Structure formats: structure tokens, C-alpha cells
Amino acid sequence: MADIGQKILKKTHIYLIIILVVASISTLLSTLIIYRNSLKASEESLKLQALGIAASLEPSLHDTHLEENIFRKIITEDSWEGIAFIALYDKNGLTLLHSNENLIGRRIASPEIRMSADEGTVTSGRMPLATGEEVFVLNYPIRSPDSLKVLRIALHTYPAQLITRSAKLQAVSISLTVLFLWIMGYFFIKAVRRSEQLASMMAERERLAVVGEMAAVLAHEIRNPLGSIKGFAQYLFEKGSEDKGDLGIIVDEAGRLERLTEDLLLYARPSEVRVEKFNLCDPVDEVVKLLAESDRAKQIPPNIKAAIPEDITMVSDREKLKQILSNLLQNATEAVNEQGHIKLGARRAGDNIIIIISDNGCGMDSETRSKAFNSFFTTKAKGTGLGLAIVDKLTRAMGGRIELESEPTKGTVVTMTLPLVLQTVNHE
Numbered sequence: 001m002a003d004i005g006q007k008i009l010k011k012t013h014i015y016l017i018i019i020l021v022v023a024s025i026s027t028l029l030s031t032l033i034i035y036r037n038s039l040k041a042s043e044e045s046l047k048l049q050a051l052g053i054a055a056s057l058e059p060s061l062h063d064t065h066l067e068e069n070i071f072r073k074i075i076t077e078d079s080w081e082g083i084a085f086i087a088l089y090d091k092n093g094l095t096l097l098h099s100n101e102n103l104i105g106r107r108i109a110s111p112e113i114r115m116s117a118d119e120g121t122v123t124s125g126r127m128p129l130a131t132g133e134e135v136f137v138l139n140y141p142i143r144s145p146d147s148l149k150v151l152r153i154a155l156h157t158y159p160a161q162l163i164t165r166s167a168k169l170q171a172v173s174i175s176l177t178v179l180f181l182w183i184m185g186y187f188f189i190k191a192v193r194r195s196e197q198l199a200s201m202m203a204e205r206e207r208l209a210v211v212g213e214m215a216a217v218l219a220h221e222i223r224n225p226l227g228s229i230k231g232f233a234q235y236l237f238e239k240g241s242e243d244k245g246d247l248g249i250i251v252d253e254a255g256r257l258e259r260l261t262e263d264l265l266l267y268a269r270p271s272e273v274r275v276e277k278f279n280l281c282d283p284v285d286e287v288v289k290l291l292a293e294s295d296r297a298k299q300i301p302p303n304i305k306a307a308i309p310e311d312i313t314m315v316s317d318r319e320k321l322k323q324i325l326s327n328l329l330q331n332a333t334e335a336v337n338e339q340g341h342i343k344l345g346a347r348r349a350g351d352n353i354i355i356i357i358s359d360n361g362c363g364m365d366s367e368t369r370s371k372a373f374n375s376f377f378t379t380k381a382k383g384t385g386l387g388l389a390i391v392d393k394l395t396r397a398m399g400g401r402i403e404l405e406s407e408p409t410k411g412t413v414v415t416m417t418l419p420l421v422l423q424t425v426n427h428e
Contacts (some may be wrong), residue, residue: 062144139151248379288304330387335412357416375389404416
């Protein structure tokens with residue numbers, strides 16, 4: 001059921017992202033089209049206005065001699081809104097009439113005027129004024145009995161810019177809306193993922209509760225008869241029975257079952273911390289000494305080099321730290337051969353202490369490394385699969401975190417970060 005729920009949530013993420021992408025693309029494309037159309041509409045509006053003015057003036061410009069500067073009068077009386085200037089040119093660019101009388105008689109080099117005069121067509125475009133303002137210009141050919149003239153209407157663009165300004169504001173508001181939708185989608189996906197994590201944590205807690213109940217039952221029901229079996233077998237073994245080989249197997253296997261029940265109890269028991277002040281060298285020395293006296297150490301003595309600064313004092317749970325170090329060093333000794341070596345070091349990092357345990361043993365592949373802290377996962381023939389799971393649980397109970405790096409045949413490096421001063425908070 002949990003896997004089905006995760007698949008549904010994953011599909012929801014994908015569908016939401018697809019909807020956001022499609023909606024964003026379509027919205028932005030429509031906004032771009034609207035903006036381009038607004039630019040085109042503003043240009044057409046200016047052109048139609050200029051054509052209307054030119055058509056109104058054309059009849060009065062057919063006279064060969066113009067006694068009155070009607071262009072200046074138009075500008076002065078503000079007959080049409082938005083006119084920058086009006087001018088009349090011959091086909092060679094000579095200014096015959098201009099709303100600014102100071103420019104009459106001047107010749108300008110304008111390919112547009114020449115083309116409009118030669119082809120008899122209306123041309124339009126934009127040009128800058130001496131003030132730096134850009135105006136819309138329409139060149140309108142006018143035929144008179146004795147010549148061909150070109151009427152130029154220059155219009156200010158700010159009235160038409162209201163259209164483009166409105167389109168820009170609309171584009172900005174739509175873009176902000178799309179951005180808001182993406183932000184909301186991001187937080188929604190984050191919230192969904194958080195709910196997935198919480199659901200996974202709740203499922204893990206429920207599973208651990210079941211394991212805890214089972215472990216408690218197993219420990220109480222198995223420990224007493226198991227102790228009797230082991231004690232009686234050991235008694236017969238020491239008494240000199242003829243079946244020493246079989247009795248030795250019984251003792252060893254009973255001891256393994258005892259360790260299994262102890263691991264189950266340790267894994268399932270609530271991790272209540274007991275804070276005390278101690279020097280880090282003390283628990284390290286104790287763990288290394290106990291490891292050196294183990295049965296495996298007697299067969300393959302571990303080459304452990306501990307380099308712990310003597311001035312590191314911690315306020316934490318000493319016994320839990322010993323359990324963590326014992327499990328990690330035990331794993332390291334089982335991973336190395338006769339020529340193997342194990343290094344244990346520590347250093348301060350602000351308010352934390354970083355403990356590093358490395359070995360040159362067999363190492364792990366990526367799949368094994370990803371499952372190393374999972375409960376009941378093991379690659380050992382007689383392993384319980386609880387060693388690293390217990391390490392991870394105790395580390396978190398002590399307010400720390402643990403990281404593992406490993407490659408096949410290249411060994412393993414375990415990095416554990418713990419606070420120097422642990423707050424007295426109980427962790428389930």
C-alpha cells in the first residue's frame with residue numbers, strides 16, 4: 001500500500017509539472033503575440049492618423065504658389081493632435097514649406113522622399129529629431145500641374161505608446177502570475193514530499209514498534225532457557241566430556257543467539273541519553289582494549305592506530321559512544337585481513353567533534369553501501385544485520401549524523417559528527 005501511495009504521489013508531481021510547463025508556455029506565447037499585435041496596432045494607428053491629415057491637406061497644396069504658411073498655422077492652432085512638424089519637399093529634397101519657417105529653402109538628403117517621389121507611393125517609418133525624440137514619419141506624394149511634391153507628416157508617438165504601455169503592463173502582470181504559480185507549485189511539491197517523508201517515518205516507527213514488541217518477547221522467552229543450555233553445555237565441556245566438539249558448537253551458537261537477543265533489545269529499546277562529562281580518549285581506549293581481547297583478535301590481531309587529541313572533552317552519553325565505536329571497529333576488523341590496518345582519528349569542528357574510522361579492507365559496492373544502515377540487512381553469513389542500524393540510531397539519539405564512503409577492495413571510511421555538548425533530550 002505504501003509503494004502504491006508513493007507511485008501515485010510521484011505521478012502527481014509529474015502531472016503538476018507538465019500542467020505548469022504547458023500553462024506557462026501557452027500563457028507566455030499568447031502574451032508575446034498580444035504584445036507584438038499591440039506594436040503593430042500602434043504603428044497602424046499612427047499611419048492612419050498621418051494619412052488622414054495628408055488627405056485633408058492635399059487639396060490646398062496643389063496650388064503652385066502658396067501665399068500663406070498653412071503648416072505653421074496648423075501647428076500654432078493645434079488643429080490636429082500629436083503633430084511634431086509638417087513639411088513639403090520637391091523630389092530632390094528641397095524644403096518648399098515647413099511648419100518651422102527657418103527650415104524653408106534647406107535641402108535634405110532623404111532616400112525615402114526620393115523613393116516616394118519617383119514611385120509615387122506612400123512610405124512611412126521612424127526618425128529621430130534634433131531633441132533626441134523619435135517620431136513617426138509619413139511621406140505622401142502630391143501631384144501638381146507642374147511638379148511632383150512630397151508631403152511629410154511627423155507625429156509624436158506617445159499617444160500610440162499608450163497601447164504598447166498597456167500591453168507591457170499586461171505582459172508583466174501575466175509573467176508575475178506565472179511566476180507565482182511556479183512558486184506555489186514548488187511549495188506544493190515540497191509539502192507533498194514532506195508528507196511522504198513523514199508518512200515513511202510513521203511507517204518506520206510502526207515497524208520498529210512491532211520489532212520492539214517482538215524483540216522483548218523473544219528476549220524474555222529465549223534468554224532464560226538459552227542461558228541454561230549454554231551453561232550446561234559449558235559445564236560438560238569443561239568437565240572433559242567425550243563430545244567436546246559438539247559441545248563447543250552448542251556453546252558458540254548459544255553465544256551467537258545471546259548476541260542476537262542483545263542486539264534486538266538494543267535496537268528496539270528507546271534511546272534515552274545519560275549525559276556525563278568525559279575525555280574522548282577514555283572510551284576510545286576502553287573499546288580498543290576490549291576489541292584486542294576478543295576471540296577474533298586472538299586469531300587475527302587488529303592493527304588499530306588511534307590518534308585522539310588529549311584535550312577533547314565531551315558532555316554526552318559515554319556508554320552509547322562506546323557502543324557505536326565498538327560496532328564500527330568490529331565491522332572494520334572483520335573487513336580487513338592480516339595485513340590490514342584501521343585508523344581512528346578525531347578533530348574539533350566548531351561546537352562539534354568529528355570522528356573518522358577508516359580501513360583498507362574489502363569495501364562495499366554502491367548497492368551494499370546504500371543499504372548498509374537498513375535494519376536486518378547484512379552480507380555476513382552469521383550477521384544479524386543490526387550493527388550499523390544500531391550505530392545510526394544511537395548516533396541520531398546523540399544529536400549527530402554519520403556518513404559512509406566505501407569502494408570494493410579500497411576500504412571504507414566512516415565519518416561521524418557529534419555535538420561536544422549534548423542537550424538532555426530523549427529520542428525515541
